[in-house]
Amino acid sequence: MWGSMFRWLDPYAKPETLYHLCGRLLPYLMGLALFTLLLGNIWGLAFSPSDYQQGDSYRIIYIHVPAAIWSMGAYSSMAIAAFIGLVWQIRVAQWAVLAIAPIGAVYTVIALLTGAAWGKPMWGTWWVWDARLTSELVLLFLYLGVIALAGAFSEAARGIKVASLLAIVGVVNLPIIHYSVEWWNTLHQGATITKFAKPSIDPSMLWPLLISLLGFALLLAALTCLRLRSQILIFEQHRPWVRQWVDQQQGERG
Amino acid sequence: MVMWRALVQRELQLLGRQKADWLNPLVFFLLVLSLFPLGIGPEPGMLKQIAPGLVWIAALLSVLLSAERLFKDDYRYGVIEQLVAGRQGLFSYVTAKICCHWLSTGVPLVLVSPLIAVLLGLDWQSWQVLVVTLLLGTPVLSLLSVLGAALTMAADKGGILQALIILPLYIPLLIFASGAMEAAATALPYTGQLAVLLAFLLFALALVPLAVRQALRMNVG
Numbered sequence: 001m002w003g004s005m006f007r008w009l010d011p012y013a014k015p016e017t018l019y020h021l022c023g024r025l026l027p028y029l030m031g032l033a034l035f036t037l038l039l040g041n042i043w044g045l046a047f048s049p050s051d052y053q054q055g056d057s058y059r060i061i062y063i064h065v066p067a068a069i070w071s072m073g074a075y076s077s078m079a080i081a082a083f084i085g086l087v088w089q090i091r092v093a094q095w096a097v098l099a100i101a102p103i104g105a106v107y108t109v110i111a112l113l114t115g116a117a118w119g120k121p122m123w124g125t126w127w128v129w130d131a132r133l134t135s136e137l138v139l140l141f142l143y144l145g146v147i148a149l150a151g152a153f154s155e156a157a158r159g160i161k162v163a164s165l166l167a168i169v170g171v172v173n174l175p176i177i178h179y180s181v182e183w184w185n186t187l188h189q190g191a192t193i194t195k196f197a198k199p200s201i202d203p204s205m206l207w208p209l210l211i212s213l214l215g216f217a218l219l220l221a222a223l224t225c226l227r228l229r230s231q232i233l234i235f236e237q238h239r240p241w242v243r244q245w246v247d248q249q250q251g252e253r254g
Numbered sequence: 255m256v257m258w259r260a261l262v263q264r265e266l267q268l269l270g271r272q273k274a275d276w277l278n279p280l281v282f283f284l285l286v287l288s289l290f291p292l293g294i295g296p297e298p299g300m301l302k303q304i305a306p307g308l309v310w311i312a313a314l315l316s317v318l319l320s321a322e323r324l325f326k327d328d329y330r331y332g333v334i335e336q337l338v339a340g341r342q343g344l345f346s347y348v349t350a351k352i353c354c355h356w357l358s359t360g361v362p363l364v365l366v367s368p369l370i371a372v373l374l375g376l377d378w379q380s381w382q383v384l385v386v387t388l389l390l391g392t393p394v395l396s397l398l399s400v401l402g403a404a405l406t407m408a409a410d411k412g413g414i415l416q417a418l419i420i421l422p423l424y425i426p427l428l429i430f431a432s433g434a435m436e437a438a439a440t441a442l443p444y445t446g447q448l449a450v451l452l453a454f455l456l457f458a459l460a461l462v463p464l465a466v467r468q469a470l471r472m473n474v475g
């Protein structure tokens with residue numbers, strides 16, 4: 001059953017096909033990402049009402065929460081790609097690991113920095129050793145570990161495989177780290193939106209947040225396409241199709 | 255099983271000949287511990303308060319450093335390549351390696367723990383808890399360090415890279431081990447933390463050897 005269900009994906013395991021698919025998707029994803037990010041952030045930062053308790057400084061939520069959520073989302077996608085790449089030996093999935101890792105790391109840094117900027121007026125300090133802050137920091141270290149390990153081998157293909165294995169080990173460890181620091185120490189406010197309960201946020205503030213969330217997701221997808229394209233070119237540079245494609249591009253430019 | 259016993263015997267023989275491999279981490283452990291009173295101040299009250307964290311940070315650094323060269327020689331001489339190609343003994347080799355690494359780094363830490371208790375002014379009860387956390391925690395440290403060594407075996411830059419990828423994974427262990435010791439120092443129940451440590455140990459024991467085997471295969475290519 002699984003075989004026939006995912007048969008339609010098979011052609012995209014071929015680097016050339018995937019390269020062109022990413023190229024076709026990229027403008028749409030990037031355009032939509034910029035549109036939703038602008039919409040969500042302008043709505044959230046300029047037009048939604050200010051908070052009765054936190055005043056205007058709560059508005060950083062429109063950047064902080066999406067970046068934090070997708071920093072973890074990026075890690076899961078990276079680990080899924082790593083799993084597919086290792087189990088079914090699909091090279092493009094392994095390259096996707098390397099494509100996603102730096103984006104996820106930057107999202108994590110954005111979440112940490114905006115969190116610090118939010119913490120200063122609210123808690124009176126840039127940093128506390130709180131559960132969520134600590135586990136986000138550890139997430140950053142895990143990303144940096146994967147990136148460093150991938151770059152440490154003279155044979156790049158081997159480095160990516162080993163880094164994929166580390167990404168999978170990390171995903172097993174991530175919930176353990178998360179809950180252990182949770183029990184260890186916490187000050188961070190509870191989640192604003194969850195699937196199961198009514199959100200603890202007014203709809204006038206929620207809508208821009210959800211749009212911004214979608215924007216960060218689309219941006220992640222767009223940047224992944226962009227980086228995956230360059231990974232494919234780097235690893236396939238000796239293949240005839242790349243040469244043909246480059247000649248063709250140069251021909252068009254004159 | 256015969257193969258496993260032979261591999262353990264070989265590892266122990268090698269450790270017996272290269273005493274620096276297990277003596278240096280132990281000396282490093284004691285040295286790091288003695289740095290803290292020099293840096294922070296020698297008041298017994300303060301030392302007692304921060305002792306749980308100190309002992310555990312020193313322990314995980316020394317176990318981590320001891321694993322750095324774990325596979326290097328076998329890799330260079332082609333032992334691992336043979337085992338990967340042979341399709342038979344790799345898993346026994348991995349478990350033998352982990353066992354002997356723990357015997358040569360974890361067990362000595364437990365044995366010198368009375369000395370630590372004297373140095374840091376721990377009482378009888380705290381020392382007992384320290385021994386139990388070390389017994390439960392150092393095997394996990396060994397497992398993860400061996401994984402780090404296996405992942406970076408063929409890498410051009412070892413050492414610091416291994417610390418970079420493995421230290422984040424140590425965090426839960428550090429939290430619960432020092433948590434148990436702190437609870438014991440303030441006469442609170444600590445069996446919960448010990449149970450979690452045991453759970454970590456069983457979990458790591460089940461999964462890490464498989465990951466190590468996979469990492470070795472990948473490194474050989």
